[in-house]
Amino acid sequence: MQVIETLAEGLKREIKVVIPAKDMEAQMNERLEDVKGRVRINGFRPGKVPFAHLKKMYGKSVMAELVNEIVRDRPSAILSERGEKSATQPEIGMTEDQAEAEKILNGQADFEFTLSYEVIPAIALKDNSGIAVTREVVDVDAKEVDDQILKIAESARSYETKKGKAADGDRVTIDYLGKVDGVAFDGGKDEDAELVLGSNRFIPGFEEQLVGLKAGDEKVITVTFPADYPAANLAGKEATFDINVKEVAAAADIEINDDLASKLGLESADKLREIVRGQIESQYGSVTRQKVKRQILDQLDEMYKFDTPERLVDAEFENIWRQINTDLAQSGKTFADEDTTEEAAREEYRKLAERRVRLGLVLSEIGEKAGVQVTDEEMQQSLFQQLRQFPGQEKQILEYFQKTPGAAASLRAPIFEEKVVDHLLGEIKVTDKSVSKEELMADDEEGADKDAKKAAPKKKAAKAEAAEGDDAAPKKKAPAKKKAAEGDAE
Template sequence: MQVNETLNEGLKRGYAITVTAAELEAKVNEKLAEAQPEVEMKGFRKGKVPMALLKKQFGQKVMGEAMQEAIDGAMQEHFEKSGDRPAMQPDVKMANEDWKEGDDVEVTMTYEALPEIPDVDLTSIKLEKMVVKADDAAVEEALANLAETAQDFESRKKGTKAKDGDQIVFDFLGKVDGEAFEGGAAEDYPLVLGSNSFIPGFEEQLVGAVAGEEKDVTVSFPDDYQAEHLAGKEAVFECKIKDVKKPVAAKIDDELATKFGAEDLAGLKTQIAERLEAEYMGASRAVMKRGLLDELDKLVSFDLPPSLLDAEAGQIAHQLWHEDNPDVQGHDHPEIETTEEHKTLAARRVRLGLLLAELGQKAEVQVSDAEMTQAIMNQARQYPGQERQFFEFVQQNQQMQQQLRAPLFEDKVVDHVFEQATLKEKEVSKEDLQKAVEALEDE
């Protein structure tokens, strides 16, 4: 077997690989000899089929397997000896397409090698860590927001008309073609107007209703309504309004605290303070991570594989185009051209991605099975009722696993670098931290 270099320009590499006919035949014979003891054929006992007959019967199939194994072996040996790591899957082609049995196999292999990443003195990096304390005002504001979400309702003055956001308590009886239908009736039903919990067009007709009023509401069931016997049908609901209530924030007391799993109001305030400080820490980390990436970007410079740059620039351009055209859900759109701005951003991302990967490898950073399982479970929660199917899909999909593993790995590498760098804490206000976060979003 021969491997000859044909291209070496920057990170581009090219090789001509030759597997001789004799090597190939030897590999075929070896594979047939391995299989011979288990082969059964009419007229011969198991394991006693002559090699010549085996070759005639299975030679073509085994030849293809032997050829693929020989080429794969040559590639693996080349990468082990050279130390090259291809940036993307190598492009492998048959050079002698008119190959026939008895000929040497000639293959060309081209790829872009990953560059050598220079060492970085992580201890030289200096970062500022923004620290925000959850003060009483922030806790009280969060408490008020909680009270809003736990809103209650109290009756309006008699004769007051119901508005959007009000709750009406009413009895209703639904009929189609004058006949009541199953599931179309209830008593003392509390409905918040504007919640869109009833058939489209229903709630709007009750805006303006007053307690004691009887009113017919006429609506049509959607054509795709889950109950087929009602789909597309017009229905009349006889409604009797019993009460009209306005929304009021829940009282901030021990009773509210128990609704949110705390023993009392003091305990709820402690929980809120801890949650707020966790949120502040998350935001502070995001700001500090951007600062770290900026510092790393200044510290390193090396050649980048053009294929990775093009792929990343294309992905950035595609993502930004969809952000500017949110109405286009699929990919049936004109070809999107990459700009110099896309390429500049792509260069930063590729450079930092390669650097973080190298730092993680040297530090032996690993994503554990437990961390992956947790990440999959977090993602699965976005598909209520289909969590199990999503979990199984990810387990069978290597690409999806990599998409989930990559950010976990990056965050662990970033934490590793934080441990090496010099961090200086600076206590700031919540507003200052918010401005710093907004600045990240604007970039």
């Protein structure tokens, strides 16, 4: 087998592989000999089929199997021998001439194919001890815990029937019938419906017109469905509702005690406060970590400058661009509405894609050198999280991850990336700073990718920019051993 490099330009490589016809025929003959004693052909006893006849019957199909195996297995071996890693799956080129293909399958011509790929650039890791970050920490006070408990307790709030007029915060029990142009519409009728006034559960204007009514009252109210109402036959339409008030009930005061905890499925008020405090601290902790990670990525971006594989950048840009256009379409806006142009946005998001790819490769190299591993248990937990997001579709999700090449890597990547960040936090300088929750939750414009924000749709670009402050690594495409940092940490 001959391996000839035909292109070495930057990160781009092209390899021509030639396997002589005699070598292909020798492999084919070896396989035919191996099956000679097992094949069954009418007119011949087992093991007595003349080799020439066997070759005539099965030679071409065996050669086709060889070709398929070679293009499947040899590329990775060739790259390994060359000490190279391909950024994406190498593109394989073979003859499209039918006559030439027939000669190859008949063992009359050398088998040639080409490999086109981009190599992963060599990354010389630098000393991380110079990286310094500020970790913002919020002290959760007792009032915030109790305020959150009161919000949660709304679901367990009790109501007591009252006489007199309904006020904001009261719960009314009503029968109603909705009509458009005097005709009742589907879904516009209910009986014994319970509605807390001021909860904004119903369309704008509905609840306000029930304030002041009392049990036994009947009233016809008029409202207008929002223009973006999901039911197209009602969107923007004026409608009337025949209302019959059956009960008015006042909300009982909520007291944080063991009885409330019991209603929420816990043994005591102390346990309730402990759990709620933990939830609040976890929420703040996620924001804190996001900001710390952003600072790390910003400094790594300054430390490492190298050419990135174009195909990886293309794939990441397409992910970002698809999301941007989806968000614009959903909001009914254009690039002009966001004070930019499509051309300018493309340029800036291309820069963002390059940054993500470069940081992804850096994080991957750091993790690989540090021996960071993702355990089977961590992968299992990640899979279970995916299953919980799609109740009723567990079987389809499992089949997807079992049968889709690269699907497992999409679970592994964000786990690996977070573990690399944990590793870095043990090497860099971290200074804790106490801040208020308002300071923590404020937009960190300094840490965000300012250039991308200038040209991007400002309100709907969040998903494309937000993954750890614009800077998460590629989400989809990544090199075989470099998929480490392809996922977002969120």
